[in-house]
Amino acid sequence: MSLHDPINLLALLAIPLVLLMWMVSRKRRRKFAVRLPGVAAMKAATAGRAGGRWRRMLPAALVGASAVSLATAYAKPQHTVNVPIEKASVVLVSDESGSMAADDVSPSRLEASQGAARSFLKAAPKSLLVGFAGFSSGVETNVAPTTDRDAITSAIAAENADGGTATGDALQAALAQLAARKGSDGKTAPAAIVLLSDGQTTDGSDPVTAAQRAKQLGIPIYTVALGTDSGVLQLGDGRSVSVPPDPQTLAEIASTSGGKAYNVDDADTLDAIYRTLGSKIGTKPEQKEMTVAFVAGGLLLLMGGLGTGVRFRSTLT
């Protein structure tokens, strides 16, 4: 929370001024005290009164709090809120090569990736255009960025782990989807790519070239390297093959295109990362005014102060 016009907080100086006036009037009152015999008995009689001092100060305290609230409202308080960017688009590029069937990330790398993609969709704002590109030896599914979440969900569900890894081709296809986007104000709308892979590129073009092209287009690529170094894939004929991830290439892709690289080895972290990305990509922080809330609070406190004044002291203040 911040204040738009903090200079207006000088209005709060009224409160110590009022306190000063009260102290001066109290001193004057004591100087011109009324002479009355039997004050000691009065003191004894009023000493035990339940919460006398608290009752006397409550109305003034409430009115003072309302003054603070209204002075803060005068200074136009605002807080940062994430608003979705118009026409922002994201393409989820997911690896569905054969090595994704390994179970070092439980239950299996592929299922973890599918679950994470669903979390991304849940966390993303409704107006975000989300596309999907699943790849193995080539681009398997390609869904253009859209707000229709069902299309993406069915594409995610249709994934199955089989084939090699053509990271570069997938990136080029995603970039083609995003290249022609345009915002409503004529300027290019923001876009990003989230790439999940679990191994080295085996087929297709060089992903780093694609990353450089992404940099030219101004599209950051967030890369997630999924899997542990001890990942093992059980082949049908009883052989087992080691399938470690390739974090270096992915890190290079990320840094070239201006995105961020993540290394993940369990499903929960993956889920969390996708959720964060979903809520951050496609939103921008904006200052929203909360003056009305402070004015309402101030009015409530003022009413409370006047009400308790009438109730406890049978005067308005």
Place this chain on the structure above:
Amino acid sequence: MRRPSPARQGPGPIPTQALRRLGLTLRRKVAGRLPGDQPTRGTAGDGTELAQLQQYAPGDDVRRIDPAASARTGEPHVRRMVPERAITTWLVVDVSPSMAFGTTTRLKSDVAEGAADVIARLATRHGGSVSLTVAAGDEAPILPPRGGKHALAALRRALETGVSADGVRGDLGAGLTRVGRLAKAPGVVAIVSDFRDEGWESALRVLAARHSVLAIEVRDPMEDALPDAGVVTFADPETGDMVDLDTSDRRLRALLAGAEAQRRERVAAALRSAGARHVTLRTDGDWLRELGRVLR
């Protein structure tokens, strides 16, 4: 008496005619000098012993007409009683700072001065003598018992100095103890005070055992109930204690009025249990009429 001024209104007019009908009566018989003062045609001051039967003269009290003698002679006759013996009246007047307070016609000290004057005039009748003790707090100067108009003049001079300055705590008990020590023969003790001090009950009980005590309590209506005047700081004239009170709070005013009523009850109960006569004079009423009601 002093001329009334804005600072000191004085007790108001005390017509001598009004005093003719009053007298200090006693609860128990005392021994003293024989009377020798001028005869009064009232019945106050009469004892219970028949002196003679006299023919009725205009001005005599018709209550004293003896029916048997009047029927026998055919002319109205009155019973003349032997007057009471000369007694000593010990006046104790409270001049603590709390007495210099009054919000209506006059101050409590003015009423006290008037009451003391009336008592002294009644006491010096029939050869009686009067002594004055001024209960000022730290000291209690005492005028020894004297009779006649010189006593009255001395008493008025002593009361002229007025109430003590603020800051002195009143001590009625000390004055009463002094009177108890000096007064050997039984007489009348008249105490004029607001009874706001502490610790006078035991001394008064000792006095009431031997003498006939008349307690005159002087009150002001503002002490009984505070008005609604917002937040006020009150200061005690004797101790200088200050207290801030919000008098616009109805419950607070009721609480303080209740506490004051309880205090008055305690005073009345203490006087009653000691066996003293109790009369209350207010500053906003006709104190002479009230006093006369008791002394008739």
